[in-house]
Amino acid sequence: MSGRLALPSLLLAVIVSSFCPATSMSGDDMRNQLLTREKMMRIGGQLVLTQEEELANQRLKALKEAEMHKALSKGSILPSMHFFQAKNLIEKSEVFNILKKMPKGAALHVHDFSITSPDWLVKNATYRPHCYFCFTRRGIPQFRFAHPTPPTPKPAECPQWVLLEKFRKGLHNVSEFDNSLLRNLTLMTENPHVTYTDQDAIWAKFKTIFFVMGDLVRYAPVFRDYLSQGLEEFYQDNVLYLEIRASLYPKREGPVHLPLGEEFWKEVYELDGTVYSREWLVRTYEEVAHNFAKTHPGFIGIKLIFSDHRTKNESLIKKSIQTAMDLRAKFPGIVAGFDLVWSPIHPTEDPSLFPDWEGTSVDRNLLDAVILNSTRIGHGFALSKHPAVLAEAWKKNIPIEVCPISNQQVLRLVSDLRNHPAAVMMAAGYPMVISSDDPAAFGAKGLSYDFYEAFMGIGGMSADLRTLKQLAINSIRYSALSETEKKSAMDTWAERWQKFVAGLARGPK
Template sequence: MLGNGPSGWSALCFLLLAAAVSFFGSALSMDETREHLLTKEKMMQLGGQLVLNIKEERANEKLMTLKVTEMKEAMKTLLFPPSMHFFRAKHLIDRSQVFNILRMMPKGAALHLHDIGIVTMDWLVRNVTYRPHCHICFTTKGIVQFRFAHPTPRTSEECPKWILLEDYRRRVQNVTDFDDSLLRNFTLVTQHPEVIYTDQNAVWSKFKTIFSTISGLIHYAPVFRDYVFQSMQEFYEDNVLYMEIRARLLPVYELSGEQHDIQWSVKGYQEVAEKFVETHPEFIGIKIIYSDHRSKDVTVIAGSIRTAMGLRTKFPTVVAGFDLVGREDTGHSLHYHNRALMIPAKDGVKLPYFFHAGETDWQGTSIDKNILDALMLNTTRIGHGFALNKHPALRAYSRKKDVPVEVCPISNQVLKLVSDLRNHPAATLMATGHPMVISSDDPAIFGAKGLSYDFYEVFMGIGGMKADLRTLKQLAINSIKYSSLLETEKNTFMAVWKKRWDKFIAHVATD
């Protein structure tokens, strides 16, 4: 008996396909049947039902000519960036003509970003660490820490000695080498990633250390405001006009050591964004998804939920909702935190969720079930959703409910979920037109910038030869559609994006 579940649906599809093949086999030639099925697949893929105008068709022809040329060359040399680790592939991507076009393309919004991993680390080293009163400490665990203070920060068992960075630089033989060493501490980038990061534990260990290292720089009040401004500047230069940022809103401090509360930080985001829009009127703005670490006890998360409810009430145009962040494989599951996560519903308060779920390659575990619980808790989007393909019922349910997946390909590769991006599970989602958006997670820590590198990996690797301008256009439209903006704001955003898109198309079609 054919039911309504995924197995019944698959059986029905198989019978219909068999009947169609049988019919076409008798009524049409094999070539005609083949073309019919290929056309059907093309219509099913992401963006497959978009109709391009004449200029878009011309631009698409030029773009695809470049894409095919690059892919054919890669087939000869076997140097195909999406099949290589990003740290090895970046210099090849930088030389790509396709990549240069993608950088020009208006990409809409970046909806999956983390607060202290989005500004290029070179800016932190060359700008922030050269500011007055910046101190450095080499901890007993061998971790570099920073603190702005006057005259000096307080010492501790972990940091027994603080050194004014200005004085330290005067003592080193080669300042450039020292700055380069700082840069190595601020990113995961290495020439031999497979050797340095032998497994997920190794790469996540360094990943977490980086956040600890740079936190003291970014959470100094004057730097905090400049950092938020710089993040918008870098994404704006990459043709991204709106950002949604997962922010833990850790305490921001002054030179005197005074600490500001969470509301001060949210207001800081709001004021800096307003200032940025004054000089960049096409930029739509930013929103905060207040987040806490999934490793914490349920009672602590319950407090964070209530904080999120209060922030959303006080800053409805800035705070979009709540998420749990941190490594899923070693943190608590959503089900573990269920009692805390049900507080808004019990109180009759709407608090949108944007859960990380399925950022794992372990199947059948409690962590793997995060996708199920995210959907049961009415998540607005699914962060990463790497494991979604292993759950056909959940995949069908998320599609029915129009819950998109936030795909962050470079992050998934660097954090060792997949080595060859042609094998990324999002390839199946794209082929079937599943709702999704593309984002870059913590691009600065991966040695990337903005959103274009992730778009390149998706366009060339995950989408394969079939992905074309329709795919890119649909992804940009999706980023607006699935944002947390109000409908009126989305309409305004779409009008601004469309104007930029038409200009981009005219450039590609004629140049």
């Protein structure tokens, strides 16, 4: 649908040949030629819009320009603000509300324990029977589902398990307590620059969030419902397909029954002590997605990218790769690949000194990704600093997964998204997709917030409906779906896109 050319040099050659020799042009003609060339180079620049799409684009651009001019006059450009402080303002934006309705295709970079809002975990999971909690010495909550009461934890962890149902009955203000639990499941804070003074502070809290979430989600009944709720939140945000980076923690070959000991809580479990294998987890993902599709028209499905931590030693990573290959062989329809996740900072390096600085070990994993023919590059924040690697990645048509809010808040790589390296790459037409990484931890849902930041900030004033359309198309084109599945997914998306465009072109009723 978009006919992307292979290299920017070829694109320039084609465009330049269609113009008169430079010597016969006036200054204005040369200026217009350059602007036209740049317009065609941008992501979506070669798309030809239908008449209805042109009308929709005119309305969208008018709203965007009005919003940006208002923001400039007030000095409050939302993509230049920390997301935690901009979120409420974004939700009032007419552009944002249009983007929520837009069929965005697929989310290709999201993590398993952060696809569902923490609100749901507090209001649903912690209100279930047999849910116990305690606070560690650092004030971090831990959760266990058990019947009868779980074994007394080690003193270094927390004093004793308390049944949440009983505890809440003795409270005068349950909402206040629930909000205190919620604060342990999200990075959201009123003063992010004060709360998180550097990357160390961010990553410490980020790790804690995943440990706390894991306590709740590893209870098998919650695990199933958590996944279904996550799919619901993305579906309501007009995302029809997800590729989930899943840790699949258990190492066992099959379900076993364990005594109620501490190891019992580190895997997906039932109240009776049954713990489940990786194979069970994959089948459960598959079953939940299949059942979800039955009641949600147009939902395309999910695939899993088995993930492990890059901080592990070489021997353990080799084992993980073999596990990924075995799972792929057993479940070819849902297991799509393997990825190393988490902060690339080496344990001996200070992340505050090397925030993705060119020439350090932090960004050199890009070379390995390109050499090994990676299907996609996660974030790719440093790619623009490596021209040879960039050229090779472009030649191999390896897209980057841009996660605007994650880069801005969690990784603290850029404070103003107008200055994100992806802005240059988007202007040059480098293949990319927009995703949300860990939306639950950021107080976001689905993809709309990240699309807003990409459209209003990274894309600059020139980004329009063509940009959005190409990004949505890219999310299907660069997915792990088979060619047959991609064609079907594209047809489903195109039908919804046409309805969206028609509504946008008509304007408000």
